Amino acid sequence: MKTRNNFAAQLSVLVSVLLITAGTSLGEPPPESVQEIKQRLDSQLSSLEALYKDIHSHPELSLQEEHTSARLARELRELGFEVTEKVGGYGVVGVLKNGDGPTILVRTDMDALPVVEQTGLPYASKVRGRDKNGVDVGVMHACGHDMHMTCWVGVARMLAGMKDRWHGTLVFIGQPAEEMGKGARMMLEDGLFQRFPKPDYCLALHCDALTPHGTVSYTEGLALANVDSVDITVRGKGGHGAAPHMTVDPIVLAARIVLDLQTIVSREVNPTDPAVVTVGSIHGGTKHNIIPSEVKLQLTVRTTKDSVRKHVLDAIERIAKAAAAGARAPEPIVTVDPGEFTPALVNEAGLTRKTVALFKEVLGADKVFERPPVMGGEDFGRYGKAGVPIFLYFLGTLPPERVVESKREGGPTLPSLHSDHYYPVPEPSIRTGVLTMTMAVLNLAGK
Ligand SMILES: [Zn+2]
Numbered sequence: 271m272k273t274r275n276n277f278a279a280q281l282s283v284l285v286s287v288l289l290i291t292a293g294t295s296l297g298e299p300p301p302e303s304v305q306e307i308k309q310r311l312d313s314q315l316s317s318l319e320a321l322y323k324d325i326h327s328h329p330e331l332s333l334q335e336e337h338t339s340a341r342l343a344r345e346l347r348e349l350g351f352e353v354t355e356k357v358g359g360y361g362v363v364g365v366l367k368n369g370d371g372p373t374i375l376v377r378t379d380m381d382a383l384p385v386v387e388q389t390g391l392p393y394a395s396k397v398r399g400r401d402k403n404g405v406d407v408g409v410m411h412a413c414g415h416d417m418h419m420t421c422w423v424g425v426a427r428m429l430a431g432m433k434d435r436w437h438g439t440l441v442f443i444g445q446p447a448e449e450m451g452k453g454a455r456m457m458l459e460d461g462l463f464q465r466f467p468k469p470d471y472c473l474a475l476h477c478d479a480l481t482p483h484g485t486v487s488y489t490e491g492l493a494l495a496n497v498d499s500v501d502i503t504v505r506g507k508g509g510h511g512a513a514p515h516m517t518v519d520p521i522v523l524a525a526r527i528v529l530d531l532q533t534i535v536s537r538e539v540n541p542t543d544p545a546v547v548t549v550g551s552i553h554g555g556t557k558h559n560i561i562p563s564e565v566k567l568q569l570t571v572r573t574t575k576d577s578v579r580k581h582v583l584d585a586i587e588r589i590a591k592a593a594a595a596g597a598r599a600p601e602p603i604v605t606v607d608p609g610e611f612t613p614a615l616v617n618e619a620g621l622t623r624k625t626v627a628l629f630k631e632v633l634g635a636d637k638v639f640e641r642p643p644v645m646g647g648e649d650f651g652r653y654g655k656a657g658v659p660i661f662l663y664f665l666g667t668l669p670p671e672r673v674v675e676s677k678r679e680g681g682p683t684l685p686s687l688h689s690d691h692y693y694p695v696p697e698p699s700i701r702t703g704v705l706t707m708t709m710a711v712l713n714l715a716g717k
């Protein structure tokens with residue numbers, strides 16, 4: 271993440287204190303809300319931090335979020351939410367009604383990743399699990415979903431305790447399988463917007479691994495890309511390595527296809543439209559002197575426009591088939607798994623501006639910054655595709671000095687999300703996450 275301010279810590283603290291205490295133009299919700307949330311946070315923080323560490327040390331893989339979802343359901347029930355479990359897999363939906371007013375959905379994801387944690391933290395995960403292929407793997411919250419859940423519980427506690435300050439309906443959802451790009455679709459297909467109050471707005475936050483705690487960042491409009499997974503089985507005719515003329519070599523053919531695919535983005539897509547075609551996996555053969563009968567390729571494809579997405583996916587199939595024809599090979603099998611598709615995430619402009627203006631008043635303008643879109647994916651975009659204005663923002667989670675250090679020439683590279691070394695600093699990250707999200711809800715439903 272390319273930050274655009276220099277995070278002069280002392281100055282920014284001063285500015286934010288001035289802005290908050292001045293309290294001039296907060297409008298709705300009133301500035302007292304900020305003070306009230308901060309006071310409530312002071313008394314909740316140790317329990318939220320304990321919750322965070324507990325979730326961190328007990329991660330569960332995508333589609334296996336059994337205990338995590340039960341934990342979240344319990345937390346909401348204690349606060350008076352009407353809770354339904356197992357909505358689209360292990361999805362949790364909690365509804366809290368508080369008179370007439372807008373319906374606001376706040377989403378957390380729940381799943382962890384097949385990563386062996388290397389942070390060395392006292393609360394590091396030692397959990398092992400089985401991935402979807404049955405392989406034994408380490409399990410770690412390396413994408414910060416544990417922080418998302420903790421903030422989500424914190425926000426629920428704040429709002430349940432401040433019912434005099436808002437009106438409307440809260441729909442808090444714990445979403446499974448974000449890392450597979452599946453969970454949002456599963457919850458929507460299980461009637462999220464039919465069986466429960468349909469939201470007027472959907473909000474979410476995501477940890478950022480490169481920015482300091484106390485800050486948030488956002489992108490208006492297109493923020494994250496369309497993500498597709500493509501599998502190609504390149505077919506040939508196997509035989510002896512010493513008699514290639516008796517075979518059709520799928521390894522040479524696969525190598526040609528990998529290179530030909532590079533021309534899609536460079537030669538076929540308008541240079542002003544971002545697109546990525548990456549071959550992330552290539553497997554074929556067993557031994558030096560055997561020409562195998564097939565080679566398997568796995569691709570990730572990133573685009574931002576539907577028309578470009580269609581063109582790129584069509585081009586992959588066309589190029590693979592043409593290369594095979596040129597090599598007198600059988601037609602390759604090209605499959606795009608619709609279940610693995612994650613649509614681009616587009617933050618609705620009006621909701622983004624309204625919320626960002628509030629964040630600037632709450633945190634200070636120098637703690638809120640815009641960032642360019644990236645070609646990563648997040649299935650929160652599906653709630654937007656389903657017709658509801660959405661806003662996902664990024665929560666800074668690092669000690670400011672580590673960020674400064676990393677920007678020095680020759681400074682250490684910061685671990686990214688999904689790294690076995692990434693971790694948010696719990697206490698200040700929870701503070702900013704709960705404060706900003708609670709205020710974002712009050713900004714839409716405040717009295
Ligand atoms: Zn992730």
Ligand SMILES: [Zn+2]
Nearest residue numbers: 413415448476
């Ligand atoms: Zn994530």
